[in-house]
Amino acid sequence: MEQLEITSIKKEIQRLKKEKNAVVLSHYYMTPELQTLAGKGGVADFVGDSLGLSIEATRVTQQNIIFCGVRFMAETAKILNPSKNVFIPDKDAGCSLASSITAADVIKLRQQHPGIPVIAYINTYAATKAECDICCTSRNALNIAKSFDSGTLIFVPDVHMGHNLQKKIAEETGKKLILWNGICDVHEQFSGSSLKALKEIYPRAEFLLHWEVPEDAVAVSLNNRKGVLGSTNDILRYAGESASKQFILASECDLGATLKGMYPEKEFITPCIRCPNIKKINLNNLLKTLEAIDTSESGRFEITLDQELIRRAYIPIKRMLQFA
Numbered sequence: 001m002e003q004l005e006i007t008s009i010k011k012e013i014q015r016l017k018k019e020k021n022a023v024v025l026s027h028y029y030m031t032p033e034l035q036t037l038a039g040k041g042g043v044a045d046f047v048g049d050s051l052g053l054s055i056e057a058t059r060v061t062q063q064n065i066i067f068c069g070v071r072f073m074a075e076t077a078k079i080l081n082p083s084k085n086v087f088i089p090d091k092d093a094g095c096s097l098a099s100s101i102t103a104a105d106v107i108k109l110r111q112q113h114p115g116i117p118v119i120a121y122i123n124t125y126a127a128t129k130a131e132c133d134i135c136c137t138s139r140n141a142l143n144i145a146k147s148f149d150s151g152t153l154i155f156v157p158d159v160h161m162g163h164n165l166q167k168k169i170a171e172e173t174g175k176k177l178i179l180w181n182g183i184c185d186v187h188e189q190f191s192g193s194s195l196k197a198l199k200e201i202y203p204r205a206e207f208l209l210h211w212e213v214p215e216d217a218v219a220v221s222l223n224n225r226k227g228v229l230g231s232t233n234d235i236l237r238y239a240g241e242s243a244s245k246q247f248i249l250a251s252e253c254d255l256g257a258t259l260k261g262m263y264p265e266k267e268f269i270t271p272c273i274r275c276p277n278i279k280k281i282n283l284n285n286l287l288k289t290l291e292a293i294d295t296s297e298s299g300r301f302e303i304t305l306d307q308e309l310i311r312r313a314y315i316p317i318k319r320m321l322q323f324a
């Protein structure tokens with residue numbers, strides 16, 4: 001897209017937001033033009049991780065919420081704000097983790113392991129959440145797992161995050177996790193060998209690793225080396241607090257843009273692996289979403305969930321929010 005065209009689309013988005021009483025929430029993995037705040041030349045009203053944005057959604061006064069992220073995130077915003085209209089610019093923006101497990105799979109797991117509590121990562125669809133005891137995000141997963149009395153827990157769906165959590169929990173509590181076999185297609189690509197090669201090229205850099213990367217990548221990166229294994233928020237905070245000037249990021253490519261914007265004096269080496277799902281959202285379909293609000297076209301973009309499903313999926317999310 002030409003710069004002039006981008007500028008005029010942004011201007012029209014800003015105008016329509018006012019006219020349609022709408023707010024734009026944008027995930028840290030969006031492209032820079034979508035995760036720049038409106039006050040700084042972009043179009044986003046809030047930028048954050050999926051949980052932060054869903055909580056933000058409960059505070060907005062506008063009737064229409066447009067979620068620039070993937071579908072499970074927009075669903076969570078709807079569950080937390082059933083009286084608002086929640087839209088996503090492309091309903092096909094899915095997630096390999098969320099689609100790896102269904103409600104029926106959780107019911108079967110419960111039958112196989114009776115009485116064992118089920119923790120669902122927030123990256124699940126509403127029907128899956130509704131069958132679980134509590135949700136978690138990468139921010140609060142460890143504290144939530146530690147809070148249960150049970151010595152065994154079921155954690156779904158991310159197998160790599162599960163293994164990384166298992167290691168920490170076993171060290172601190174001896175608890176055991178039963179895992180599902182879901183993977184994030186993006187974080188799965190940060191292998192131990194690729195990060196080892198980067199470590200040799202940049203010997204002084206610290207590692208910023210998301211919970212969802214495979215455990216061999218964690219072992220190679222954090223062995224005798226400072227750095228962090230954590231949530232998106234942990235990564236953003238650690239990069240600011242560390243005295244290091246150079247970091248290797250193992251997470252979605254555009255989180256590198258967020259980090260550079262926050263800490264321009266620091267260098268972030270980012271093997272650029274983009275989430276093809278979240279990148280389905282762009283300025284053009286955001287504009288189309290705004291145009292469709294209050295017209296017969298709005299159903300193409302609006303998230304609709306059955307009232308009973310909202311009620312049931314809210315229970316594990318509400319429990320999680322006590323740990324947020």
Ligand code: SF4
Nearest residue numbers: 095096184185186275
């Ligand atoms: S980065 Fe991974 S977890 Fe996040 S939306 Fe994409 S596929 Fe799902």
